[in-house]
Amino acid sequence: MNAEPLILDGNKVAAEIKVRLASRVEELAVKGVVPCLATVLVGEDPSSATYVRMKVNACNRLGIRSVRIDLPKETTTEQLIEVIQQLNKDPEVHGILLQHPVPHHIDERAAFDAISIDKDVDGVTTEGFAQNAFGFAMFPSCTPAAIMAIMDYYKLQVSGKHAVVVGRSPILGKPVSAMLLNNDATVTTCHSKTTGLEHFVRSADIVVAAVGKPEFVRGDWIKPGAVILDAGYNPGNIGDVDFNACLQHASAITPVPAGVGPVTIAMLLKHTVDAATKRSAN
Structure with a gap:
């Protein structure tokens, strides 16, 4: 290719989102x-603890109040749901984030679905997934929302393009496929069982990598001129x-880091402010 590739700077996108949010937080105040x-946060997974700390710090910098609840790894599904239901009832809490993953003995889907749709700022409930598929979710899953925000910020065309999503998780691969489809892309969703995966990727105008495997998508899979959004984050950045x-x-x-990640956190903050705005209007 002749032109230098554009590095999609997530820090720049996140900063613009936060500037707009700061004025909204002041208006609510x-x-x-x-x-x-x-x-x-259930258990003591170091990566999860780091993610929670990053989100809490991001809230504090913007003037969003953060409440952190740490539960022991022995917590049962019933006990976790009880905690979530108490947060649902608390009028001072506008958004609820259950850090993923939870310990294996917990029914994660049941816990996610215990979150009130009005407080599902991370876009993890079954109802929120359905709303996103139909194109009217107030709180779509944060990483898919971040991917779309990056595309919008850099004015990258989605309509009419062939998008290939590598990954089918319910909070990333599937919802971003729906969002791209709702924005008039033709979408192919691939996964670990896809035969001839590289063939599909080579046909893509837009590639979303969300498979959770380091450097899985290879350079010779990429169609010249394709747009690549890497939603993966593996040890060693x-x-x-x-x-x-x-x-x-x-x-x-x-890039990773400083690509999709910072915008994901910014979208979580935006959804929390949106939820507070909606509640204050009611």
């Missing part, structure tokens, strides 16, 4: 409303695409 996000190899073929690509 005048009304006596402080947006509040409750974060629930490595994404799901081989960045240097894919960079040789792409017209635009997100």
Whole structure:
């Protein structure tokens, strides 16, 4: 390719979102409303604890109140749901985040679905998934929302393009496939059982990597001029695409870190402020 590929700077996108949010938080404060996000962490997984700390710090910097609830790894599904239901009833809490993954003995889907749809700011409930599929979710899953926000910020065309999503998780691969489809892309969703995966990726104008395997998407899979959005984050700050190899073929690509990740947190903050705004209006 002749033109230098565009590096899709997630920090820049996140900063713009936060600037707009800051003025909204100030407006709510005048009304006596402080947006509040409750974060629930079960167990002591180091990565999960780091993610929670990052989200709490991001809230504090923006003037959003954060409530952190740490539960022991022995917590049962019933006990976790009871905690979530208490947060549902708390009028001072506008958003609830259950950090994923929870310990294996917990029914994660039941716990997610215990979150009130009005407080599902992370977009993890079955009802929220359905709303997203129909195109009217107030709180779509945060990483898919971040991917769409990056595309919008850089004015990258979605309509009429062939998008290939590698990954089918209920909070990333599936919802981002729906969002791309709702924005008039033709979408192919691939996964670990897909035969001839590289054949599908080579046909893509837009590649979303969300498979959870380091440097899984190879450079020679990429169609010249494709846009690559790497939603993976693996140990050592490595994404799901081989960045240097894919960079040789792409017209635009997100780095890891500083790509999709910062925008994901910004979308979580936005959804919390949206929830507080909605409640204050009611």
